[in-house]
Amino acid sequence: xxxxxxxxxxxxxxxxxxxxxxxxxxxxxxxxxxxxxxxxxxxxxxxxxxxxxxxxxxxxxxxxxxxxxxxxxxxxxxxxxxxxxxxxxxxxxxxxxxxxxxxxxxxxxxxxxx
Amino acid sequence: xxxxxxxxxxxxxxxxxxxxxxxxxxxxxxxxxxxxxxxxxxxxxxxxxxxxxxxxxxxxxxxxxxxxxxxxxxxxxxxxxxxxxxxxxxxxxxxxxxxxxxxxxxxxxx
Numbered sequence: 001x002x003x004x005x006x007x008x009x010x011x012x013x014x015x016x017x018x019x020x021x022x023x024x025x026x027x028x029x030x031x032x033x034x035x036x037x038x039x040x041x042x043x044x045x046x047x048x049x050x051x052x053x054x055x056x057x058x059x060x061x062x063x064x065x066x067x068x069x070x071x072x073x074x075x076x077x078x079x080x081x082x083x084x085x086x087x088x089x090x091x092x093x094x095x096x097x098x099x100x101x102x103x104x105x106x107x108x109x110x111x112x113x114x
Numbered sequence: 115x116x117x118x119x120x121x122x123x124x125x126x127x128x129x130x131x132x133x134x135x136x137x138x139x140x141x142x143x144x145x146x147x148x149x150x151x152x153x154x155x156x157x158x159x160x161x162x163x164x165x166x167x168x169x170x171x172x173x174x175x176x177x178x179x180x181x182x183x184x185x186x187x188x189x190x191x192x193x194x195x196x197x198x199x200x201x202x203x204x205x206x207x208x209x210x211x212x213x214x215x216x217x218x219x220x221x222x223x224x
Contacts, residue, residue, distance in 0.1 A: 004157070042118075042214030043158070048187065056210025071146055090157050102148065104210060105157035 002027065004093050004106030012112045021076040024091030031055075032074040033103060034066055035090040043090055047075055050097055065080050078111075086113045092112045116141045116206050120215035127192055127222050135187040135218045137202030145205040147185050148212060149178050152199045161187075161200075192222045 005024045013019050025032050031050040035043035045058035049068035063079045072093075078085055088110050092103040117140045127133055146165055150158035151192065162171045164180040171178050175196065177188040187200055199219045203212040 035212075040216070042203070042216050043212070044214070045206075045211035048210045056206075056208060058211060088155075097209065100161050102163055104160055105150075107157045108155075110155070 001036055004091055004104055005090050006089075006106040006109050008109060009107070010110045010112075012114065014114055015083060017081050017110060018077065018079050019081060019111060021078075021089050021091075021111075023074045023076070023091030023093075023106060025072050025074070025091075026095075026104060029093035029095050029104075030072055031094045031097060031103075032068055032072065033092045033099070034074070034076045034092075035092065036060075037088045037090055037108070038086075046076070046113075055097070081113045083113050116213045118144060118202055118215035120200075120202050120218050121138055122218060123216065124219045125221070127220065129193055129222055129224045130145055130191045132188070132190045132192070134189070134222070135200055135202075137185040137187070137215060138183060139185070139202075139204045141204045141213070142207050145209055147180055148203045148205075149176075149185070150201040150203065152217070154199075158201055164171055175200055175205075189220070192220070194222050194224050196220060197222045 033048040034046040037043040047066040048056040052068045068074045090108045090110040091106045094101040094103045119138045138179040149161040152158045162178040201217045203214040
């Protein structure tokens with residue numbers, strides 16, 4: 001069975017540009033969460049979507065937005081990129097809402113902002 | 115404020131030398147504590163979920179335990195392939211997010 005997939009694998013952008021990251025959850029999973037992981041730190045929560053509705057939002061500026069589609073895939077959008085947005089962006093899916101359901105992570109998208 | 119602290123930050127072991135990793139947490143009403151393994155440049159790989167104090171789970175050379183204030187990941191007779199960063203996380207109060215520690219980077223040499 002395919003796990004969580006993310007695209008692209010790597011991305012290089014310039015300050016001020018916009019970026020869209022994509023995620024496909026495990027088949028049958030309805031919840032998708034996004035995390036940002038900078039080098040040497042644990043992942044930090046950005047958004048959670050369940051059944052196409054935003055269920056949670058972390059402490060990130062409004063430049064970050066996301067949505068979930070009818071097939072449960074998801075996009076993370078970041079506007080007006082800053083150097084500090086350089087990180088590994090992780091998508092996680094689960095079969096339902098916590099606490100009964102574990103989150104399974106994809107391989108991540110490595111974003112570099114120059 | 116929900117918080118997770120992991121220690122040590124880094125741990126070097128010889129193959130076969132057993133040890134433990136610590137995860138201390140502060141959360142209002144624990145809903146679940148999670149252990150993940152992460153290899154460099156990759157996404158975290160799910161290992162265990164613990165829900166209540168006294169609970170234990172095992173997988174190969176790994177055993178996770180939980181008390182009311184902390185969790186331990188015990189590694190018995192580690193092998194070089196166990197080298198990775200081990201992340202601990204708890205669910206936030208709203209049940210919408212995982213709060214991660216910074217991780218413990220384990221290096222096992224033969």
